[in-house]
Amino acid sequence: MPIANTIREALSSSSMIRKMFEEGNQLKKQYGNDKVFDFSIGNPDIEPPPAFHEVLCRLATEDKKGSHGYMPNAGYADVRTALAEKAGREHGVSLDATHLIMAVGAAGGLNVVLKAILNPGDEALVSRPYFMEYKAYTSNHGGCLVEVDALPDFSLDIPALVAALSPKTAAVLINSPHNPTGRVYPAADIARLADALRKHGAACGRYPYLVADEPYREIAYNIEVPPVLCAYDESIVVNSYSKSLSLPGERIGYIVVSPTASDKDALINALIYATRVLGFVNAPALMQRIVAELTHARVDVAVYERRRDAFKQALDAAGIAYSEPEGAFYLFCKVPDSAPFYGNDRAFVDALKQQLILGVPGSSFGKPGWVRFAYCVDEKLIHASAPAFKKVMTSGL
Amino acid sequence: MPIANTIREALSSSSMIRKMFEEGNQLKKQYGNDKVFDFSIGNPDIEPPPAFHEVLCRLATEDKKGSHGYMPNAGYADVRTALAEKAGREHGVSLDATHLIMAVGAAGGLNVVLKAILNPGDEALVSRPYFMEYKAYTSNHGGCLVEVDALPDFSLDIPALVAALSPKTAAVLINSPHNPTGRVYPAADIARLADALRKHGAACGRYPYLVADEPYREIAYNIEVPPVLCAYDESIVVNSYSKSLSLPGERIGYIVVSPTASDKDALINALIYATRVLGFVNAPALMQRIVAELTHARVDVAVYERRRDAFKQALDAAGIAYSEPEGAFYLFCKVPDSAPFYGNDRAFVDALKQQLILGVPGSSFGKPGWVRFAYCVDEKLIHASAPAFKKVMTSGL
Numbered sequence: 001m002p003i004a005n006t007i008r009e010a011l012s013s014s015s016m017i018r019k020m021f022e023e024g025n026q027l028k029k030q031y032g033n034d035k036v037f038d039f040s041i042g043n044p045d046i047e048p049p050p051a052f053h054e055v056l057c058r059l060a061t062e063d064k065k066g067s068h069g070y071m072p073n074a075g076y077a078d079v080r081t082a083l084a085e086k087a088g089r090e091h092g093v094s095l096d097a098t099h100l101i102m103a104v105g106a107a108g109g110l111n112v113v114l115k116a117i118l119n120p121g122d123e124a125l126v127s128r129p130y131f132m133e134y135k136a137y138t139s140n141h142g143g144c145l146v147e148v149d150a151l152p153d154f155s156l157d158i159p160a161l162v163a164a165l166s167p168k169t170a171a172v173l174i175n176s177p178h179n180p181t182g183r184v185y186p187a188a189d190i191a192r193l194a195d196a197l198r199k200h201g202a203a204c205g206r207y208p209y210l211v212a213d214e215p216y217r218e219i220a221y222n223i224e225v226p227p228v229l230c231a232y233d234e235s236i237v238v239n240s241y242s243k244s245l246s247l248p249g250e251r252i253g254y255i256v257v258s259p260t261a262s263d264k265d266a267l268i269n270a271l272i273y274a275t276r277v278l279g280f281v282n283a284p285a286l287m288q289r290i291v292a293e294l295t296h297a298r299v300d301v302a303v304y305e306r307r308r309d310a311f312k313q314a315l316d317a318a319g320i321a322y323s324e325p326e327g328a329f330y331l332f333c334k335v336p337d338s339a340p341f342y343g344n345d346r347a348f349v350d351a352l353k354q355q356l357i358l359g360v361p362g363s364s365f366g367k368p369g370w371v372r373f374a375y376c377v378d379e380k381l382i383h384a385s386a387p388a389f390k391k392v393m394t395s396g397l
Numbered sequence: 398m399p400i401a402n403t404i405r406e407a408l409s410s411s412s413m414i415r416k417m418f419e420e421g422n423q424l425k426k427q428y429g430n431d432k433v434f435d436f437s438i439g440n441p442d443i444e445p446p447p448a449f450h451e452v453l454c455r456l457a458t459e460d461k462k463g464s465h466g467y468m469p470n471a472g473y474a475d476v477r478t479a480l481a482e483k484a485g486r487e488h489g490v491s492l493d494a495t496h497l498i499m500a501v502g503a504a505g506g507l508n509v510v511l512k513a514i515l516n517p518g519d520e521a522l523v524s525r526p527y528f529m530e531y532k533a534y535t536s537n538h539g540g541c542l543v544e545v546d547a548l549p550d551f552s553l554d555i556p557a558l559v560a561a562l563s564p565k566t567a568a569v570l571i572n573s574p575h576n577p578t579g580r581v582y583p584a585a586d587i588a589r590l591a592d593a594l595r596k597h598g599a600a601c602g603r604y605p606y607l608v609a610d611e612p613y614r615e616i617a618y619n620i621e622v623p624p625v626l627c628a629y630d631e632s633i634v635v636n637s638y639s640k641s642l643s644l645p646g647e648r649i650g651y652i653v654v655s656p657t658a659s660d661k662d663a664l665i666n667a668l669i670y671a672t673r674v675l676g677f678v679n680a681p682a683l684m685q686r687i688v689a690e691l692t693h694a695r696v697d698v699a700v701y702e703r704r705r706d707a708f709k710q711a712l713d714a715a716g717i718a719y720s721e722p723e724g725a726f727y728l729f730c731k732v733p734d735s736a737p738f739y740g741n742d743r744a745f746v747d748a749l750k751q752q753l754i755l756g757v758p759g760s761s762f763g764k765p766g767w768v769r770f771a772y773c774v775d776e777k778l779i780h781a782s783a784p785a786f787k788k789v790m791t792s793g794l
Contacts, residue, residue, distance in 0.1 A: 002514075002516075002603070002660070003513055003514055003660070003663055003664055003667040004512070004513060004514055004515055004516050004538075004667065005516055006516075007512070007513055007667045007670055007671065008663070008667070010670060010674075011663070011666050011667065011670055021469075022469070041467070043466050043467040044466065045463070045466075047462060047463075048465055053457075053460055056457045056460065057454075057457045057458060060450075060453045060454045060457035060458075061454060061457075063450055063453065065444060066442070066444075067646075068445055068643065068644045068645070068646050068647050069440050069441065069442075069643070069645055069646050070438070070440040070645045070646050071646055072418075072419075104501060104648070104676065104677060104678075105676065105678055107673075107676035107677075107678050108676040108677060108678075109676070110676060111675055111676035112676075115401070115404070115537070116400055116401060116404055117399075117400055117401055118401055119399075119401050119402055119403075133673070133674060136674035137674065137676065140512075140674060140675060141401075206399070246465065246466070247465045248465070248466055248467045248678075249464075249465050249466050249467050249468055249679060249681070249682030249683075250465050250681050250682050250683060251501070251648075251677070251678060251679070251680075251681050263399070263400070266400055266405070266408070267400055269408050270400040270401065270404045270405070270408065273404055273407060273408055274404065276530070277407075277530060277533035277534065277537060278508055278537060278675065278676075279501065279502065279504035279505040279506070279507060279508035279509075279534065279675075279677075280501060280504075280505060280648070280676075280677075281501075281502055281504050281505075281645075281648060282646060282648070283648075284646070284647050284648050284681045284684065285646030285647050286646075286647060286683070286684075287681065287683075
């Protein structure tokens with residue numbers, strides 16, 4: 001009747017983000033929804049675009065025979081064709097259905113990728129701070145996540161990444177636009193990283209996969225999110241509709257493999273096999289058919305941009321420093337080094353909570369001394385939080 | 398750029414069932430849908446009940462704010478309450494929402510359970526023949542599947558199972574109604590197994606979990622599928638709507654934990670954590686809300702019963718022996734021991750394929766010398782296959 005030891009350990013230090021989610025719900029019950037400044041979780045409050053509702057209603061009404069049955073584990077061929085065309089345009093390569101596998105969200109897709117490529121003891125490199133679930137995803141499949149500090153502006157420290165490469169490196173995992181910092185990695189950095197991986201591969205005989213986790217690709221502010229698949233042969237992109245169509249609860253996304261990957265067929269078969277045996281079996285059928293019709297739809301990014309600007313204003317007014325987000329809907333702010341916080345993110349988060357502001361300590365992303373705010377909430381709430389931020393900064397003095 | 402070694406090995410001997418699925422599609426293209434007797438895959442052809450379409454259309458039209466967003470990883474509380482009530486009635490225990498976790502189908506649920514309970518080197522016992530994916534599910538999480546032959550009538554060989562128990566046994570995995578044999582384990586067998594597990598637990602200090610995989614619970618022919626949760630404290634049930642509502646493509650199911658399990662809270666938290674980090678995150682939102690309204694709906698089991706009888710008739714006429722299915726929609730038939738098959742299931746499957754009959758060799762379930770037919774196909778096709786079965790039995794002589 002015991003549970004697994006690794007799980008027991010993990011539970012004792014489990015996701016601060018989810019903990020905040022539950023705490024936030026408690027506080028809202030106590031004080032009212034509009035009194036709690038809950039910036040803790042990346043649960044988009046923007047509704048899916050109207051086109052989603054139209055397609056959902058139409059497919060629900062038509063509901064053709066067999067439309068909720070099994071399909072090939074990789075997904076419907078026509079859905080994969082539609083999505084591959086779009087992914088090809090985004091990544092500067094020519095893709096067809098065979099390069100794309102439907103996934104149960106990006107989290108499901110990443111687990112499938114890691115299951116497919118990791119041998120016991122293999123390493124995946126990641127730039128720190130990072131979305132902490134990556135650590136569990138990697139260890140799920142016998143691998144080890146190796147953390148390499150980002151540069152002070154949270155862009156990739158490529159020499160440091162290169163120094164961490166070894167024959168055990170199965171993958172370098174990047175995430176742009178980035179959670180928790182909102183950084184978008186420039187094309188030049190992707191190119192330099194790809195160069196380094198090619199050199200490393202040529203030298204040691206093992207080319208690491210470049211795995212790009214891109215759920216925020218569509219959420220970027222007046223900046224192009226550079227392509228990855230055209231930059232490096234051994235690259236894999238994972239994406240989802242959780243953010244671009246605000247469908248995180250529906251668990252729908254996909255994996256795309258570079259058309260020039262070596263041993264490509266084996267890789268794709270491995271991804272399909274992993275999809276099956278990890279118990280995903282396939283991405284949800286109805287949602288597959290819906291997103292295939294929505295390749296040109298996305299949520300209104302201008303709404304997120306206005307919120308980002310409102311958040312910057314609130315933090316500026318309170319005198320809190322932060323890293324300017326170029327995409328995603330997170331703002332990573334620096335905990336004041338002065339009294340009473342002395343750079344302690346947990347202390348700062350506690351003080352914020354006193355003012356009913358919920359954020360997630362940077363420690364939960366491998367970066368103590370910082371706090372993440374998710375601004376996928378009503379702009380009014382952000383404006384309304386400004387006095388509370390000011391109060392936190394003055395009350396402790 | 399290499400893929401994982403275990404995956405490379407698995408791919409070379411990958412699922413015969415899925416292979417037949419693809420081959421079946423090829424043959425259908427070549428000969429026409431109604432000319433191929435495809436009994437290879439358990440993809441229910443019965444449409445979801447009308448109530449499903451009604452609820453789907455209504456929820457699609459209403460589409461309330463936030464209804465496609467994240468919810469707690471375990472699923473919506475009201476959905477879990479509704480399903481817990483039903484599962485409690487089926488299993489003779491009193492359950493509430495806290496005992497039930499929504500899952501991405503039963504395959505997803507089983508992976509979550511095994512992730513939550515297996516330590517490296519732990520064993521899960523299973524009665525052979527069995528659904529072969531169990532092997533991959535177990536090894537995914539560092540465990541080892543130990544196979545124990547069933548009795549000749551495919552019921553549990555309880556003394557043999559007991560003999561295979563060890564301090565490493567984390568779980569005994571049962572599946573009733575059973576794939577591939579259609580056997581329903583009687584209550585007396587569940588009770589004897591529970592007794593044995595209690596004795597083993599008391600003696601060695603570790604009570605194995607009894608994990609019941611029950612996607613076919615609702616598909617049984619004039620026989621009650623006995624409860625499990627009331628029979629043994631350390632029991633866990635996994636179920637899905639893939640068969641009972643014909644929704645296999647939508648990936649919706651659940652896990653229920655015995656209310657008297659020791660260390661229950663830790664187990665439930667472990668299951669929720671595993672749901673999150675394996676990348677399921679949560680079961681698809683819309684389908685959760687739909688199945689909660691369909692606790693009294695199910696597909697028409699009488700249709701499957703008529704098909705079973707038609708299949709028995711076809712095999713009887715051809716002189717092929719089989720095990721009488723009590724539930725599920727599979728018929729496990731014995732390969733003739735005489736010339737030209739000599740009990741060789743692959744040879745028999747090849748001869749069947751010549752007559753455009755597709756079945757899956759028993760080897761794919763750990764039971765050579767037998768073949769599985771899935772009769773989730775139009776009854777007419779079953780009747781039409783009778784001459785082809787006869788031909789197979791006479792042509793080789």
